[in-house]
Amino acid sequence: MTTDWQFDVPTAGSKHLPPDARYMEALSSQGYGFEVAIADLVDNSIDAGAKDVVIHFLRDGDELVSLLVVDDGKGMSEEELDVAMTVGGRRDYAANALGMFGTGLKSASLSHASAVTVVSTTKRTRTAGRRWLMERAVSGFQCDIVEPSYAQTLLDRYADRPIVWQGTVVRWDAVKDFPKHGGGGQTDRYLHRTINKLGLHLGLHLHRFLARDDFNITIAVEDVRTGTVYLDFGVEPLDPFAYPVSGHPDHPRRITAAVPSVGDVTLDAHIWTPKSNLDEYKAVGSVLDRQGFYFYRHDRLVQAGGWNNFRQPEQHLSLARIAIDLPDVPADVFRLTVKKAGVEASPEFTSALEKAVDGEGLTFLRYLAAAETVYREARKRSGTTRKAVLPPGKGFDPAVRETVADELPAIPYEDPISVRWQKLDTSVFFDIDREGRTIVLNQHYRAAILGGRRGGLNDAPMLKSLMYVLLHQVFEKEYSGSREKDNLQLWQSILVSAARAELDRVGDDD
Template structure:
């Protein structure tokens, strides 16, 4: 029988510094959105009240990205620690950081150059720069002259002055388009801002709602002093419904045992088209557990083995707070975008009960009943002809989700010149509602005209007129109603012009 040793003996040690090529590997699981979230974590930990994320263009090309905050900053004695790969400072009870990799991993996942400029109160400005190409052969971090760091930190970027703050700058960003075509760059930036705003608004929704931090995006031309108008990140709370989907919910289920673990179980109302329910995708993809650590959302959905995903469970969402006790049952990935649960977590779910005895099985059954009842009510609605050109995509999506479609060509709504002052007319042959262009500028105010402009007005007229496009001919009652509506709305829009 082979002998087995309970421990492995050693007779010395050797220092094995990391291969510089490891710089290329860290942060590979980050997306652009999760990388920005990691940088915002640092700003929140620094007690920043405002964070600016700025795209910088030079001669039409995107060249840099800045993340600027007005937090407490980093002093000369800590700047090297902050830029050390794997450097793990002492984190406070409320801090969002954990691994010591956030700044570097997030930045190197997106850019070849990372510059950190910072100033603590009553301390000189300091700066460091990492370049991945240099780090392939050596672990030498460049120092940035104090004068340059001071100049960058002194610039007015619209943040409240606290006497301290930090700038994270990315250069040679891999995902930026290699073109100076203005329309292409603008489309790219617009989409990036939308995607990143949605992600940050979801991840930090509690922190934004509490007023702790304001996050904005803008675009700056390197040869101009005037940036674009700022776009503020809005909170997207995945539990923000006006009424619960089931009486008695949300309901707290508490796990049995020594560890304190509570599952706050929600049931959304059926057929919701709210942004915070759809979360930019199919609602069925967002059912499950929402894990929070210190008010920061780590994972939006997923049942983690407690139940298989199912379309009929799309109304079920559960808030889980990761505190000291819960940390023993799961762990988060370095990107802070997913959690991995241990077997004990499933046991905790099985034992969890509400005060009235409700278990997870009861909760799932109730969520399914609410979903099925909502679907039955939907089937009693009268089918409608779909809206076509001129209507906002959001309206078309909502009607697709809520109402059965009639098998007819979509109804368009368009602007054209009229010979008189009628507000609108209908053309059943062309399946079109025509609006009188003479009123368009007045109704728009200072907004720009576009194919899908004035969505509220167009939606109301569509709801009023949709059924007159049904059938092969108009009855006398339909014709009389059309003339009545034309008269009333024309009178109203005339009054609006005065």
């Protein structure tokens, strides 16, 4: 082995290697969630100085046809629109801009739609429009120029609100998540579920903007054929630190972590009110997801909960939340994901937390201990110490899993209980797979129990929750005694009779 080593790699010139057109496929496969993608578009509206943003679902009877995000921002000239529609297009971001990489509009849109059209106008320039059609984009980065008269027609559609003098419309067509067949109430159920999640996501991640008097987001649903407006409501801010009373009289506290690469980082350390049912507390995933760091970049929440490798989440820290405004120059200490849905923090930050302290000498570690104490004392005051359980897992609705996590401690280091449908003999309603830790429900009775609704992984939440309540202790014991076996047989008989009665009712309705 030779000992000489060149620290600089010698080169012999350079070669231009433009990306293959298939790069567009990679761009649209970055795992954008629906709510995250819409939030990325709203970020662009905020950067454009918008005061009013409308998220507009358009339907034709039972069929959802398009989704539009409309704003009254400063708009774009034709040249600016070309830059905006260019992948990684070079533009000068303002110091407090939410945009960063020049890919959000394209990657967020094409992750969920086969076509994205952008139409914009300013006070000084004529209306212009561009469209990315996925099949043309991947064949050679061919971006369509929207016919000017249609571009103006689309803007005129929103002339009363929100676009008065200037603004932008982003239109999605062939949205992949839209129900393929809207009959049987599928479209209504999709809209109810999707709009609820979207409102919570936007209300949480943009709560500092929504709390201002001059900024609004509206979600609306309209039938394009009849003009009927089914829904039109304003998104409310969901401040994850808006507890009515602090969980601890000495908090919140402002703690400082000295991080050599970026200087002092301020930690606003809060302790939530125990056993809160407010949306501001419960809107952030499970009890394990919602504790920890809440990172903001230019007032936009970019991470809601998590400990960033500082420690593992646990039930006893469910009331601990720390607000951190990222420094303008984060160096390599904080790295924001392209989707603005998380922050990667270097070991330099987590090491600084060990020594972080406030002006009165309270350390960050003592703050965590105080949050844990508040949680434990609240449990004691409730008069009950609940036994740890195996939690529900795959097949149970996330809301059910969250509630169980809130109410019951989990047996550590054990797999959860899952539930699934499977073909069984019609004489039984359920089976228990102890080794696989799974409750098996009889597929024969599924359609009757769902009452014609479409099935899915987390369907029948009421039934599955009741089965979990009945059976979780069976999995927590090594074997079933004679009394437990008799109970299982009793439940089996009652549930089979009830399921058959459901089948008879379906037959009578037919």
